[in-house]
Amino acid sequence: MIKEIKVEDLNPQEFIEQKVKEISSFVGDGLAISALSGGVDSSAVTMLGHKALGNRLKTYFIDNGIMRQGESEQVVSVFNKLGVKVEIIEAQSEFFSALRGIVNPEKKREAITQTFYKEVFGRLRKKSGAKYLLQGTILTDIDETVAGIKRQHNVFAQLGIDPEKAFGYKIIEPLVQLRKDGVRQVAKAVGLPASIFNRMPFPGPALAARIIGKVTPARIKIVRLATAITETELADTDAFQYLAILHQDKVTGIRDGKRDFGLQIEIRCWDSIDARTARPTRLSYEILDRLVSRITNEVPGVVSVTYNITPKSPSTIEAI
Ligand code: XMP
Numbered sequence: 001m002i003k004e005i006k007v008e009d010l011n012p013q014e015f016i017e018q019k020v021k022e023i024s025s026f027v028g029d030g031l032a033i034s035a036l037s038g039g040v041d042s043s044a045v046t047m048l049g050h051k052a053l054g055n056r057l058k059t060y061f062i063d064n065g066i067m068r069q070g071e072s073e074q075v076v077s078v079f080n081k082l083g084v085k086v087e088i089i090e091a092q093s094e095f096f097s098a099l100r101g102i103v104n105p106e107k108k109r110e111a112i113t114q115t116f117y118k119e120v121f122g123r124l125r126k127k128s129g130a131k132y133l134l135q136g137t138i139l140t141d142i143d144e145t146v147a148g149i150k151r152q153h154n155v156f157a158q159l160g161i162d163p164e165k166a167f168g169y170k171i172i173e174p175l176v177q178l179r180k181d182g183v184r185q186v187a188k189a190v191g192l193p194a195s196i197f198n199r200m201p202f203p204g205p206a207l208a209a210r211i212i213g214k215v216t217p218a219r220i221k222i223v224r225l226a227t228a229i230t231e232t233e234l235a236d237t238d239a240f241q242y243l244a245i246l247h248q249d250k251v252t253g254i255r256d257g258k259r260d261f262g263l264q265i266e267i268r269c270w271d272s273i274d275a276r277t278a279r280p281t282r283l284s285y286e287i288l289d290r291l292v293s294r295i296t297n298e299v300p301g302v303v304s305v306t307y308n309i310t311p312k313s314p315s316t317i318e319a320i
Helices: 012-027 042-054 071-081 092-099 104-129 139-146 162-167 181-187 206-210 219-235 287-297
Strands: 033-037 059-064 084-092 132-134 169-173 242-245 251-255 258-271 303-308
Touching: 012 042, 012 132, 012 181, 012 206, 033 042, 042 059, 042 071, 042 132, 042 181, 059 071, 059 104, 071 084, 071 162, 092 104, 092 169, 104 162, 104 206, 132 139, 132 162, 162 169, 169 242, 206 242, 219 287, 258 287, 287 303
Parallel strands: 033 059, 033 132, 059 084, 132 169, 258 303
Antiparallel strands: 242 258, 251 258
16 A cells, blocks of 8 residues: 655655655666656656666657657757756657557557557667666556556556566656645756646557547547647646547538538546546637637648536546
8 A cells, every 4th residue: 555645745855855765775776767758757757866876867758659749859858958868769660550450448558558668668678777667657547547447557566567577677666655736846846847847747648548549640640730739729728637639430521612521629628636536627718719710720631629528527537
């Protein structure tokens, strides 16, 4: 049983000192890998690892082909400014082949998990000689996995999986007692910029979690563009998280007076503190109108845009 540190009981500086000590003593004089996605969790963990291990931490950004527009460039530039070298690992075709033909949400997650942990990190471990993987698992990831709601891609021990046996390395999870609000405080205290510590959550399975049905490079391109528009248009709301989802079913639309059997995009925008419960933000019609107009004009093939007004629960934040 993991002991939660509630945000009101968290002293970020003390937490950082303690975790840096723990990482140093685990890894000894060896090497560790950090898999940086640019999200607040993996960024905070990378900084803790960097403080503990310096050059003995190898930080990688896995270009899996399912990230958002400009994501790798942004992440590398933020971390270079902080003195952390990030190597980009090209793995797009590997992820797309693993996802080929899969429709079932949990099977998609599993394909991504296996590709990340077995294939890509397995290779990086061999290449670097590292025996440890630092990972930004937080308590909510574990709760939802154990409850059988969604298998978060980064949870193993609680499912009876020993990463050392399954993948050949040990996993260190310094943030596992915290929830998102606590992680944000640690991220700020460890020197990360606001663009990171305030960054909205983004799922490990990335844009593949925002596609209902098959994940192909062409469908990723569509949801990536809809995501970029949604993130720009909703940036000024104080929402916890906002996202665009590409649906599987097509619907009849009309364009230039002709029938256009086209794609549907669903927008969600959430007010939440810790993602355990969430309510749809009461967006104005002005904002919704602009979103619809931009998405139907700028994203090829989209003839329908909906805004979801169902709270979590019974909805969840992501669609798969
Ligand atoms: P749900 O959809 O379960 O999401 O209400 C709760 C929070 O977790 C994020 N999320 C994920 N994060 N791997 C992750 O790393 C996943 O498989 C995953 N699924 C959901 C989601 O974006 C939200 O912030």
